[in-house]
Amino acid sequence: MPNPTVVLLVRFRSSLSFREIMQVVEDRASQFQALAGLQQKHYLQDPASGEYAGLYLWESPDALAEFQESELRASIAEVYQMDGKPRVEVYRVVKTLRDGQADGAPTL
Numbered sequence: 001m002p003n004p005t006v007v008l009l010v011r012f013r014s015s016l017s018f019r020e021i022m023q024v025v026e027d028r029a030s031q032f033q034a035l036a037g038l039q040q041k042h043y044l045q046d047p048a049s050g051e052y053a054g055l056y057l058w059e060s061p062d063a064l065a066e067f068q069e070s071e072l073r074a075s076i077a078e079v080y081q082m083d084g085k086p087r088v089e090v091y092r093v094v095k096t097l098r099d100g101q102a103d104g105a106p107t108l
Helices: 020-034 059-070
Strands: 006-012 036-045 053-058 089-093
Touching: 006 059, 020 036, 053 059
Parallel strands: none
Antiparallel strands: 006 053, 006 089, 036 053
């Protein structure tokens, strides 16, 4: 698998409990697995602030653009019951330290 060229970080607050968040994650995992060009998605929680985040690794800007226009992306705020607007950041990958995935790293 080639290294990602684009990273998307979506950070948000939710009115859902941790257990409810994890149920949404499990219920929707297969939809994210099916996305063309999405190499990996990390589901994150900041224990200090209580915020959650999704860190997406994309093979190309076109793959990210396709996702941004999708119904799946449009449904995120509602299914996670976001409090306020999410913080959305897009980064271009300029250097990758290690090629490929580390041995034993979990995947969804």
